[in-house]
Amino acid sequence: VSALLIEARGQVEIATLNRPERLNALSEGLAEELNAYFGGLADRRDVRVVILRGAGRGFCAGLDIQEDRSSDETPVLRTLRTQTAIGNIYRKMRACPQPVIALGHGAACGGGLSLLLASDVRYATPSFKANAAYIRIGLGGCDMASSYFLPRLVGVSVASELMLTGRFINAQRALATGLVSEVVPDDQLEAAAQPY
DSSP, rough: OSSSEEEEEEEEEEEEEEOOGGGBBBBBHHHHHHHHHHGGGOOOOOOOEEEEEETTTTBBBBOOTSSOOOOSSOOHHHHHHHHHHHHHHHHHHHHHSOOOOEEEOOOTTTTHHHHHTTEEEEOOOOOEEEEGGGGGGGGOTTTTHHHHHHHHHHOOOHHHHHHHOOEEEEHHHHHHHHHSSOOGGGGHHHHTEEEO
C-alpha cells in the first residue's frame, strides 16, 4: 500500500498521507513519495490545485523516529540524508506552480507542521493542534524551514515561543494568529477547500 494516495477530481488532486497507524509520520518511503509528487507537479498542467490531508485521526506526527534506519551509514550521515530528504519536500512544495491547500486535523508535529507551513492555504478542525517538536527531540527549534515560515505567518513573538518551547498551539489560537484561515467542523473540512 502506498504511503501517499493521490486522487484526481477533475483538475484538483487530493494527496493523502496514508500511514494512519503511525499518525502519518514521515518515513523514508513517504518522504520519497512526497518529493517525487511535488517535484513532478511543474510538468503537470492537468493539475490546477493540490489538497493535502492526512488519513486517520491526525494530519502528520512528523519524523517517524521509530522507523528502523539501520544501515552501513554513520549516524551523522544517515541523519543528514534524512533531514535533507524531508527538507526538500518543502522546497518542492513552494516551487510547484499549483496552490497547495492543507487540511489539518488532529496533530501536526515537527515535519508535519512544516507540511502545513509550506502550503499556501491552511484549514483546520477543532481537534487541530500543532507544535514545532524539533526542540523536544534534541534538534534545533528552527528545523524544516519553520524558522522561515512561522514568523511570516504568525509574527516573530509567537513564532519564537513555538520554536523555543515546542509548546502546542490549538485550533482557536492558530486561527487568531493567522496560522490557519478557518476552523471548520470535521465533516466540513474537505468542503472548505472546494471553492478552489
